[in-house]
Amino acid sequence: MNPPRIVVVGAGHVGLYAALRLSKKLNRNRAEIVVIDPVPHMTYQPFLPEAAAGNISPRHAVVPLRRELKKCRIVSGEVTKVEHARKTVTIQPIDGPAYEMEYDHIIVAPGSVSRTLPIPGLSDRGIGLKTIGEAIYLRNHILDRLDVAAATPDEDVRKASLNFVFVGGGFAGIEALAEMQDVVADALKYYPELDPKEVHFILVEASNRILPEVGPEMGAYTARQLAGRGVDLRLSTFLQSCVDGRIVLSDGDTFRAETLVWTAGVKPSPMLASTDLPLGPKGHVNCLPTLQVADLETNEVWEGAWSAGDCAQVPDLTNPGGYCSPSAQHAVRQAKVLADNIAQVVLGGAPKDYRHKHVGGVAGLGLNKGVAHVYGIKVKGYPAWLMHRFYHVSRIPSFNRKVRVVADWVLAFMLKRETVALGQLHRPREDFTEVTPPVELPGEEKVGAGAR
Amino acid sequence: MNPPRIVVVGAGHVGLYAALRLSKKLNRNRAEIVVIDPVPHMTYQPFLPEAAAGNISPRHAVVPLRRELKKCRIVSGEVTKVEHARKTVTIQPIDGPAYEMEYDHIIVAPGSVSRTLPIPGLSDRGIGLKTIGEAIYLRNHILDRLDVAAATPDEDVRKASLNFVFVGGGFAGIEALAEMQDVVADALKYYPELDPKEVHFILVEASNRILPEVGPEMGAYTARQLAGRGVDLRLSTFLQSCVDGRIVLSDGDTFRAETLVWTAGVKPSPMLASTDLPLGPKGHVNCLPTLQVADLETNEVWEGAWSAGDCAQVPDLTNPGGYCSPSAQHAVRQAKVLADNIAQVVLGGAPKDYRHKHVGGVAGLGLNKGVAHVYGIKVKGYPAWLMHRFYHVSRIPSFNRKVRVVADWVLAFMLKRETVALGQLHRPREDFTEVTPPVELPGEEKVGAGAR
Structure with a gap:
């Protein structure tokens, strides 16, 4: 018998951390873990402002999936449809025809997209x-x-x-x-x-x-x-x-x-509309505190379907009637509970509830400047900035990556950070096409001439 | 009296090194040095293959002009015309109307572009x-x-x-x-x-x-x-x-x-056609061994006009009848002579000839692999690769940058180099526009509706 297949849709905070934990808890004989994302890396979003500032190299603010998830199968593509009724996802690879894949468990974690308004321009x-x-x-x-x-x-x-x-x-x-x-x-x-x-x-x-x-x-x-x-x-x-x-x-x-x-602000990924999962009024997937997808009116559990993070509406047990806010803090902790729950279920146990009181936040406000309010303690200025850096280095996966980030910081500190624009990155083919006028195939030229 | 103005067209190997040397030789009372380039950095081209391989960060393979040329005036724009007859360049800034600038000396160093052929596709x-x-x-x-x-x-x-x-x-x-x-x-x-x-x-x-x-x-x-x-x-x-x-x-x-x-291969920048300087059959600027622009038939010197590097045809005095090949080796050494000659002329002296026998080359062929043939000595494998790295670190300007490059190498050596694609860099606005449909201004909408 093949081991059960766990399909992870999206390799953001939830997808990456859950897949990582699952692959440690369940070896290849216990489960096959497939991670599907069009992008070959997780983006450690809390580091994006520092990457924009140039304190961290672009490649160090992301987590390469294949390097960190060695025990998982990585599929570079988009999940365009989830049919949980027949436990099948449709995958559109970057190039080539779409195809279907069956699963036993699915972690629906496409995350969120920018929430924009209909503003001219x-x-x-x-x-x-x-x-x-x-x-x-x-x-x-x-x-x-x-x-x-x-x-x-x-x-x-x-x-x-x-x-x-x-x-x-x-x-x-x-x-x-x-x-x-x-x-x-x-x-x-x-x-x-x-x-x-x-x-x-x-x-x-x-x-x-x-x-x-x-x-x-x-x-x-x-x-x-x-x-x-x-x-x-x-x-x-x-x-x-x-x-x-x-x-x-x-x-x-x-x-x-x-x-x-x-x-x-953000809103749940629009791909959720292409699933047969129960969605809330704002487009989230409805979840129980166990992170199982469920119909909230009937409390019926969609066996084998799980979700968490920005795309999921998860009851906040520390604030009855409320839901967990879309934040990396919840996403990462939910991922842990989610992975443990799936492992439990695969091994014949029962899932546990997610319960976490949001502990506040810490923000960097530029070099040596920050603000924090965590566990009721308020911190500002340089100490808050240090907290910001320590916290995120402790959070980003793998020792290798932590060393890279710290090395970037040390280098920027010792050598002053770089403030030069590399605009050519965003228009890489401009110079070449400027000196290379298009030439048609001799055959096509004739067709073109005939058509004119 | 204002000091003479030296305009440097293009901040490649020639432009950067010449401006750097000139700004050390002539203080602000002796000369005003203006460097014009649409890009805010020089690209250290010999490092591009290593940057592509991920051994060097993109920002460390370039030299920020404003950081290294603190005594020069940097103008971000394209020189669209050189009228040496009235010693005037036309500058098209990145945004806004074009304008003219007069000069006393001009260093024409737009370098080269890819030489492409009319091949379909x-x-x-x-x-x-x-x-x-x-x-x-x-x-x-x-x-x-x-x-x-x-x-x-x-x-x-x-x-x-x-x-x-x-x-x-x-x-x-x-x-x-x-x-x-x-x-x-x-x-x-x-x-x-x-x-x-x-x-x-x-x-x-x-x-x-x-x-x-x-x-x-x-x-x-x-x-x-x-x-x-x-x-x-x-x-x-x-x-x-x-x-x-x-x-x-x-x-x-x-x-x-x-x-x-x-x-x-490469060919001289097409912008040379928008100058009134004497060009050779392949589109190069004709130069004397002093790097003064000159009419090669009459040997008449175009006083105040200088050129070097890939865009210039400079007689190779070590190979009578031949010309210097387009290479960083010649460009950097010509830049030195060029700067010294301008300084000489500004201070009332006479220019000297450029004479350098191409000493061969050293190439990196991937980590720990290389090939070299310099000063008649042939080296291959690991020693050649070390030569490649030592040579280029010694060549790239500024101590700060050398440290950055070496730090990149050490990091890649200790932590294994990164092999993840960051394709989003080249299509940065795709995700945002996907979730943000265009909205017209109310006024425009009506106009559109009326037109339909």
């Missing part, structure tokens, strides 16, 4: 911060703007290039803004043409507070800290449009900005 | 290796192909993904092929689905030898070395077409390949 101008590609693009785009501003004779272009708008004052937005403001302040030392006073970082936040994850007191501290660094905080304000870089805010202000970062 | 499929963007794209593209091959159920896609074609057996091509073959061999350890025998690296070279820079004996050694590693060498062979990845060779062979690297 946003599709053209917005930069998200969910992938390593976006983080490095943000870095190069912002540093490129300094070069544009320094070289242009056009005052309007100069101003627009030096306006950096961030929408969304949660964790991702504040960390990204704070890190980029910090790196731009560093970079400006090399730009005698630019006056630091010309550079404007603008935070647009719909609610009247920032960084709710660390509580009102630390949120207010962060706001003061950023304001002291010259950041322009627009609370209770919405972005109304940004067509061609013309920013229109709900407070009546309007100006041009060449940079618009969108970090106003 | 080349514009669509070819990957050059002149920029850091191309090097990292090549890396991610090749590693991505392993993921494609491992996941696809389509045999044809699998085969095409595992065929890697390199056209051009000179320095750049051989180093790139050897490094990528080496890194793929490393990566395959993580791909139990792929048999190393399925992977084909194919070198297409029009002449009957490879690596002419190290002489026939060492070239033959390199060919044997590569053949021993399974590389398929096609000498005296041309690429005839590569439409949609269907490779057609002049030896009659035809097959599909998803990777086509084009390193078949």
Whole structure:
């Protein structure tokens, strides 16, 4: 008899940690673990702001699946359909025809995507911060703007290039803004043409507070800290449009900005709509505290289907009636319980409930600056920044990767961090096609001529 | 009186080294040095193959202009016209209107671009290796192909993904092929689905030898070395077409390949045609051995105009009747003489001739493998590889950068090099636009509706 097959849909925080733990608990005779993701690495999202700032190399802010999940089978593709009724997923590989795969257990963990609003211009101008590609693009785009501003004779272009708008004052937005403001302040030392006073970082936040994850007191501290660094905080304000870089805010202000970062929350992956699993009103998969997928009205368990993380609605047992927030903290801990529960079930046991009280958060706000509120203790400044770094190095999987990240930090500390834009990464074929005009095959040329 | 202005067009090997040396020789009261380049860094091209292999971080294979040329004025833009008759350049900044700048001396050093041929499909499929963007794209593209091959159920896609074609057996091509073959061999350890025998690296070279820079004996050694590693060498062979990845060779062979690297030589930058300087038949700027631009028929010197490197035709005084080959070796040494000559002229002296006998070359062929032929001494294997690394670390400007490169090597040695693809770097906005449909401004919507 073949061992049961466990299919993991998505290799984010949940997928990676669950697969890693399962592969340690169940050897190959006990279970076959298949991890399906179009991207060959997990993205350690809490490090994206530091990667954008250049403190961590892009490749060190991700976890290569094949290197860390040696006992799992890795499939590079997208799951386009889950038919749990017949325990089958449809896989669309990067290239070639789609095919089906059967399973005994499924971990549905495609995670979340940027939650955007129907704002004119946003599709053209917005930069998200969910992938390593976006983080490095943000870095190069912002540093490129300094070069544009320094070289242009056009005052309007100069101003627009030096306006950096961030929408969304949660964790991702504040960390990204704070890190980029910090790196731009560093970079400006090399730009005698630019006056630091010309550079404007603008935070647009719909609610009247920032960084709710660390509580009102630390949120207010962060706001003061950023304001002291010259950041322009627009609370209770919405972005109304940004067509061609013309920013229109709900407070009546309007100006041009060449940079618009969108970090106003996330929503469950839209791929969930292509499953026959029970979804909640916001598009999450409904789960029991055991992380088993279930119909919440009938409490009927969908045997063999599991979910967790940003895409799942998991009751928060420490806050009756509430649900776990979409955060890496919950995702990682849920992954552990999820893996243990599947192992239990495979070995004939019973699953346990997930119960974790969110302990607060710690955020880096640029080099040597941070804020934290964990286990009821409030910390700010340098100690909070150290906590931020220690915490995430302890969290990122594998010793190898921890050494790489620390080495990056040491190097940046000793040699000053690099502030040069590598914009060519994002348009790699431009130079070549510029000097290589297209040539048609002789046969095609004739066909083309005949058709004309 | 203002000090004379020296405009440097292009910050490649010639531009960077000449500007660096000039700014040390002439302080701000003696000369104003303006360096114009659309890219904010010099690309240390000899490191591109190692950057593609992942032994060096992308940002460490380049030299940030503003960090290394602190005494120069950096202008991020393209020189679209040189009118030496009135000593004026036209600068097109990255954004904003073009403008003119006058000069007293000009160093014309836009370097070279890929020399491509009118081959059907080349514009669509070819990957050059002149920029850091191309090097990292090549890396991610090749590693991505392993993921494609491992996941696809389509045999044809699998085969095409595992065929890697390199056209051009000179320095750049051989180093790139050897490094990528080496890194793929490393990566395959993580791909139990792929048999190393399925992977084909194919070198297409029009002449009957490879690596002419190290002489026939060492070239033959390199060919044997590569053949021993399974590389398929096609000498005296041309690429005839590569439409949609269907490779057609002049030896009659035809097959599909998803990777086509084009390193078949370089030609002078086409921007030279927008100057009023005297150009040779191949598009080079004609120079005297003093690196002064000159009309070669009349020997008339174009006072104040200088050139060197890949874009210049400089008589090789060690080989009467010949010209210096386009190589980093000549470029760097010419830059030194060029800077000294300008400093001499500015201070009232006379320029000296450039005279350097090409000393041969040293090439890395993957980790711990190399070949060298310098000053008549032939070296191969590990010692040659060490020479390659020592030589280039000694050459790359600034102590800071040397430390970074060595740190990268040490890290890759201790922790094994990373072989994961970061393809998202090259399509950074895809995820965001996928979840953000375009929305028109209310006004525009009406116009659109009316027009329909």
